[in-house]
Amino acid sequence: MLNELNQSEATNGITIRALHLIEEMEQVRTLESKIWGFEDSIPTHQTITAAKNGGLVLGAYFEGEMIGFQYSFPGFDGQTVYLCSHMLGIDQAFRNKGIGKLLKIAQREEALKLGYKLITWTYDPLETANGYLNIAKLGGVCRTYIENCYGEMDDLLNSGIPSDRFLVEWHISKNEDEKENLRQVELSEALEHSLIEWEENEDGLPIPNIKDSFEVSDLAFVAVPKDFRTIRESNIHIANEWRMKTRESFQNLFRNGWKVTGFYKNSETNLPVHFYILKK
Incomplete structure (x- = not known):
């Protein structure tokens, strides 16, 4: 499926692939630092270790340059093993072009290959572009609200207000007839x-x-x-x-x-x- 995804993306020049090399993880850290700042960026030894132990790192490329990434690691709550989707970032020049959705679709297919049935992640429910993607487009659900999830954050996206988050559950192994269906809403x-x-x-x-x-x-x-x-x-x-x-x-x-x-x-x-x- 990932290869099919790349072929369909060829029309707009975007390709997505799973990453495994330290040089690729360094590209991820460079892009993450560009988006949020270097101080809190994830060390490459962490991302490559996760990728080698049940985690997943994806890169989105345009003309050979990384313009988006997604980083996940294994999670376990005492009963269920799942993929914890920790971070997704896109270069500002390439936002609002559907790349986030392409990364999530690729994440789903690769996670299924690894044997996962559930992917979870957090996001700010007031960031409605993310809400539309996570809930409406991908079919995630949420029943958990986390107050001030990451404490006080000083980056440009979070400074000045509590870092409340939704915990999204994305049941990737469900068939269409098993998913949440809503009636038409006006x-x-x-x-x-x-x-x-x-x-x-x-x-x-x-x-x-x-x-x-x-x-x-x-x-x-x-x-x-x-x-x-x-x-x-x-x-x-x-x-x-x-x-x-x-x-x-x-x-x-x-x-x-x-x-x-x-x-x-x-x-x-x-x-x-x-x-x-x-x-x-």
Whole structure:
């Protein structure tokens, strides 16, 4: 499947392959440092050791240059062995071109070859581009919310707010008929039943609030901002309001047996939010 993937990618010049050499791991660290900074980058001795012991490192290339990578290592929770997908990075010049999805598809195929049935990873639920990929496109689900998962982080993407994360479960061995299926959802339903509502301030930034009361049927909805990075860069107080209000909403739902199984991407330009969809 990985070879077939490379052939189909030839039309846009992107190739993806599993990495095994120390020189390739050095390319991964160089790209990771370019994206997040060298200080917290993963040492090459760690990535190559993982690759030799049940882990997986993938590289995405354009004209011979690495422009994306994915790094995973084996995980075990006392009952289940799974692949822990730790990091995925793409050069800024190549973002929003579907490379992240190609890396995840390649990861799935290689993980199946290694005998894995489950891949897990964490991501910030307010980063909605990742939410759309992880939940809507890949079919991951989430029932675990981790407060301040990595502590205080000083990088450009996380500075100033708690590093809360969703824990995604991607059951890669399931057939289509075994996967979570959602009925058709309309925007009006998501707006009416969202646990989070909002109003815009004088700068046009949405300010969240938890509804005093709401009706829940077979599905629940939680609104999240379309462009959280702009909010964080413009007004850290409002960014923290979104963090705390959505944290409370998701934790309450998860405690009561709900899980995230869908993502509604709202195309209306005058509405500043997308929606996570949950069911029991």
